[in-house]
Amino acid sequence: xxIVGGPSSSELAYKIGKAIMLPVVKTRTKRFPDGxxxxxxxxxxxGEDLLIVQSLYxxxxxxxxxxxxxxHTAKDLGAxxxxxxxxxxAYSRQDERYLDGECVSSVMIAKxxxxxxxxxxxxxxxxxxxVLKHYKxxxxxxxxxxELAKYFASKNLKEPFIIAPDDEEMAISRAEYAAKTIxxxxxxxxxxxxxxTGDIRTFAxxxxxxxxxxxxxxxxxxxxxxxxxxxxxxxxxxxxxxFAGVSxxxxxxxxxxxxxxxxxxxxxxxxxxxxxxxxxxVAPVIIEALKxxxxx
Ligand code: R5P
Numbered sequence: 001x002x003i004v005g006g007p008s009s010s011e012l013a014y015k016i017g018k019a020i021m022l023p024v025v026k027t028r029t030k031r032f033p034d035g036x037x038x039x040x041x042x043x044x045x046x047g048e049d050l051l052i053v054q055s056l057y058x059x060x061x062x063x064x065x066x067x068x069x070x071x072h073t074a075k076d077l078g079a080x081x082x083x084x085x086x087x088x089x090a091y092s093r094q095d096e097r098y099l100d101g102e103c104v105s106s107v108m109i110a111k112x113x114x115x116x117x118x119x120x121x122x123x124x125x126x127x128x129x130x131v132l133k134h135y136k137x138x139x140x141x142x143x144x145x146x147e148l149a150k151y152f153a154s155k156n157l158k159e160p161f162i163i164a165p166d167d168e169e170m171a172i173s174r175a176e177y178a179a180k181t182i183x184x185x186x187x188x189x190x191x192x193x194x195x196x197t198g199d200i201r202t203f204a205x206x207x208x209x210x211x212x213x214x215x216x217x218x219x220x221x222x223x224x225x226x227x228x229x230x231x232x233x234x235x236x237x238x239x240x241x242x243f244a245g246v247s248x249x250x251x252x253x254x255x256x257x258x259x260x261x262x263x264x265x266x267x268x269x270x271x272x273x274x275x276x277x278x279x280x281x282v283a284p285v286i287i288e289a290l291k292x293x294x295x296x
Contacts, residue, residue, distance in 0.1 A: 001294065002045070006054030006070055008063045009087065012271045013053040015283040016085075020290075025050070029066070037062070039069045046078035051290070056090035057250060057273040064090065064109070068116060075117040083290075084113060085122045087272035087282050088248045092127040095134075106131040113137075122289060124272055124282050125219040125247035129170060140293075142285045144270045145217050148245030149178035151268050151280045157213035158240055160184040165202065165216050165230035166191035178217045178245070189230055202229035210238035221246045221267070224255035228262035235263045243268070249277040 004025045005013025017024040026042035052074065054067040067086070074082055091105040106128075113121065114137055121139045126132065132139040153160065160182060164175035167190045179186035190203045214234050216227050221244065231242045242264050249269025259267060269277035 001049045001051055004045075004050050004052045004070060004074070006052065006063070007066050008057065008274065009053045009055045009271075011274065012055070012087070012281070012283060015271070015281055016051070016053065016286060019283055020287055022051075027070075037066055037069060039066070039073055041073060041077060044077075045074055047080050049081045049083075050074055050079050051083045051085055053085045053087075055087040055272050055274075057088045057248065060090035068112060071113070071116040071118060081119050082117055083120045083122065084118045085286055087124040087270070087286075088250075089121075089123040089126050089131070092131045095128050095130040107134045110134040120293075122286055124270070124285065125170075125174065127219060140289055142282075142289050143174055143177055144247040144272070144280065144282050144285055145174040145178040145245075146181040147270065147280045147282065147285060148217060148247070148268060149181045149184070149215065152215045152243055152245055153182040153184075157215070159212040161207075161209050161212045161214045161239075162186040163207070163214055163216050163230055163234065164188035165218055165226045171218065174219065175217050178215070189233065191226060191229070200225050200229060202226070202233060204233045204236070207234070207237060209234055211240050213241045213243070214239045216242065216244045216264075218244070218246050220248045220250055221255060221259070221269075222250050222252050224251065224258035224262075227264060228258045231259070231262040231264045241265050245280075246270075246277075247282075248272050249275060251275070251277065 002023050002025050003013050003017045028040040030038045056063045094105045126141045162175045162179040164171040172188045175186045187207050193200045227244045234242050244264050244267045268279040270280045270282045271278040
């Protein structure tokens with residue numbers, strides 16, 4: 001097997017390749033003056049089994065077309081098989097048609113990836129696991145929660161406590177997994193989102209957090225409101241320090257300000273999103289998963 005790193009995840013691809021001693025395929029990319037993408041393999045891929053690594057954080061649509069072009073070219077040049085590792089699988093909110101006439105974007109992406117010839121898909125902490133039911137190829141939703149918990153545990157936390165900032169099943173199981181990894185306690189908060197305004201409300205409840213260091217574990221931070229609401233509740237109940245560990249630190253406009261004002265001391269994301277918060281790598285998570293499936 002060889003690894004191909006797309007423009008959004010080239011460093012992650014090298015990290016994976018280095019860790020398991022797999023070669024990273026040389027490629028050439030550029031943007032034309034009008035913005036169109038150019039992609040070229042700089043070495044033979046005919047007959048090769050390829051792991052194509054490309055995360056779909058913003059700008060999602062640019063990263064998507066880059067991914068499609070890499071897969072198409074690999075197949076076109078005779079690659080034997082293609083596994084796609086897409087740490088952040090964008091468009092995973094729209095798993096069905098909620099309003100008449102809507103595009104079910106997750107279905108469209110599944111169809112294109114399969115039509116292009118992807119044989120298996122690996123992703124990290126997908127926003128909505130229901131999206132994966134639209135795929136006919138094998139799909140694997142992995143979690144970075146354990147790696148995030150280990151990162152914070154290495155900071156000498158005082159009686160660490162893990163919190164899921166909402167009560168979705170996946171959010172709770174991520175928090176549980178993170179807590180188990182570092183042998184800590186965990187709990188969750190109930191959150192409601194207004195379907196029309198998008199505003200969120202988090203309901204306070206008594207938690208055993210007084211004088212303890214708390215880590216909020218979530219899949220995404222976008223506006224920062226979910227984590228900020230949780231942090232305010234935790235601080236009010238006497239939490240000593242509050243941190244946020246997030247698989248995909250998308251951090252939209254004002255998110256950082258919102259999080260800091262709520263008292264969050266540090267935000268750690270993963271290299272699913274290439275930014276200054278990528279303090280934890282998802283490389284060990286995908287390597288572990290690949291080892292189970294493929295004879296590496
Ligand atoms: C909720 O459904 C997700 O797990 C995240 O909590 C949510 O996407 C975070 O979004 P925001 O930062 O905009 O509150």
